[in-house]
Amino acid sequence: MTAATTPTTAPVEPALRVRSSGTMATRTLGIATIVTMGWLVAFGLGFSPADRDQRDAVRILYMHVPTAWLAYLAFVVTAVSSAMYLFGKKHSLGFDRVAGASAEIGVVFMALTLVTGMLWGKLTWGVYWQWDARLTTTALLFVSYIGYLAVRGLGGTHDQRAKRSAVIGLLAVIEIPLVHFSVRMWRSLHQEASVLDSDGDVDMDGLMLFSLFVGVVAFTLLYVWLLLHRSRVIAMEDLLDDQGLDRALDQRRAEFL
């Protein structure tokens, strides 16, 4: 790991080779992430007070809200880098890898958002699930991006994968507002079925707000760290794919020459 930053005069020994997707920068970032996560736990479970209505259930929100923020951030990044790939002059595969890595991270954290949200809902509303617009949109979004990842796995060349998934990634931009709007229109016609008549928005005091802020910072750092690593790993996967292909072609040519 240190090889990346240690200046070497001798030819690079195998022992000094870069053995991971990490660099000094990502390690610094990783440490910062762990430290802020520690703060988040301390504030979330310790320093911050219980809410007047929700009582201690509000502590789940310090996990729930930042994961949701991260997931939505990830999907925005996917859409933006899909557009950068598709409309960029060079059709750089780097943008495609960022889009793919970001969508993977987004799906993982959206799953966490849904689960922590259900736990919070059980405590606050008395039910795991409510058909409210935010929840339902999130669930459909989750399924859509699982589909996006499946499209990425369809095969073909890297350029084919990039083009195909960029188009799908951008179609989500049409899809999400329509889904959200339709669910909202649907629910507005019905009685709210909640036990507590709260829609989940809390009047937060200073310390609670600060805890949430710590959470958002921690998860943003985590996102950047994961994104850097994951897109580097995808780059290596692609490279190995190409090398495998080249080797197969060389072999084939050698047979006939």
Next chain:
Amino acid sequence: MSGGIVAMQDAGYIFGSYALTFAVIAAFTWRVIRGGRRLANHIDDNDKYWT
């Protein structure tokens, strides 16, 4: 502090959500890092654009 941890209401749900979140983060991170280490050995350093 609003009471000790033991006095916390619905501690199972709350700790459960924290534990689950961190467990999933750890698992995902581990997978990414392991993938990176495994692949890095097969690839020339010059091809690693981040070095």
Next chain:
Amino acid sequence: MSRWRIARLVAGKDLRIERRSRVLTNQVLPFAGVTMVMFAFALDASNVLERVAPGLIWLATLFSMLVLVQRSFAIESDDGALDALRVAGVDPVAIYWGKSIALAVQLAALEIVLLIAAVLLYGAEVPLGGIVLLATTLVTATCGLACVGTLYGGLTAGFTGRETLLPLLVLPVVAPVLIGATRAVESALGTDGVALSEGWPWIGLLAVFAVAFGAGGALAFGPLIEEAT
């Protein structure tokens, strides 16, 4: 050669193939019919069926649509015709419109049969005043569904054995159609005493959906089939 003429050619070709092979009438319609009967088995309670009839019509439509979309692209990929169209430089937007039109026609036929089935099997009633709303709903919802179905059908067409991906991609996208069309039909039929006027806002949603995916699909279809070799 105008875009519109090619679209008509493609649509005519698809419908002629359907007339010959009778997949819609001999396979998809019976499938949709048996789905309606199955719903009745699952929801066996007095007057529940009549109340949920509008939703069941659209659910059965969605499931049958998946089969129709697969069929629509199976005829293209069986012998490499979609590739050949692409190689020949036939305008992909025209192909998209043509296949969407053909799919819309088949969906419309399907929906009418399902509506009749709902009347016969579930005791749903169609009041005369609701017919205009009902017809508008059918048209706008069908356009939206056909656009989405053709778009994602084209994506999965190039990959033999990957048709399983289609439902996963299509169903979340058409959720607004299911919501909107069900509500609109509820108010057209007066299910549960829903007023007729409550249906029209949903037509707006369905129209926006159809236009958005009609335009987005026309733009996206070309790039999607372009590399599906």
Next chain:
Amino acid sequence: MIGGFPVLAGATMSVAVGEIVLLQGPNGAGKTSLLRLCAGLLPIARGTGSVFGFDLATQRDSIRPRVGMLGHRNGLYGDLTVAENVAFWGSTAGATSAEVEAAVTRLGVDGRLRDVMVVKLSAGQKRRTALACLVARRAELWLLDEPHAGLDAAGRDELDTVLRQAVDSGATVLVASHELERAGSLAHRVVEVVAGQVHEVEPPS
């Protein structure tokens, strides 16, 4: 002159209008890539090429309608008749019904075959129908990838006859095939593609 282009690994070749050129070589040597390149399906990484004077890098949309490519699949609709298939493909290129009829007659899929469903045809008849579609949409450059595959001896001879006729009426044909024995009866020139390199070989006597 249809064009000269450095193919795959730097070799150059050109094909004149009205020629039948046979591309030979082992599987995976680049024959199919060469055909796809000419059809404007693959981007050119380096070098230049042109088809009918249109640049392969920038004017692919003008090339595609003039080029007919036939791989191991025929691109036909099984549930349509021979005539309907030819009519469909012809009309997408704006052919009149008279032109479609002419194509059907020229490829000998008229008469009794005309109204038979394609799904019921033999492999050779399907090939004929596919070629009739190329004629109907007025493709001037035919790119055929292993057209003999799946045909019996009679079907192969039949195909060769059709190709010679096509050339006589103005088409240019590039055939990829690894069957050397057909070269003599069919092609004006034979070009060997091995490992991405292109070599002209002795013209068949």
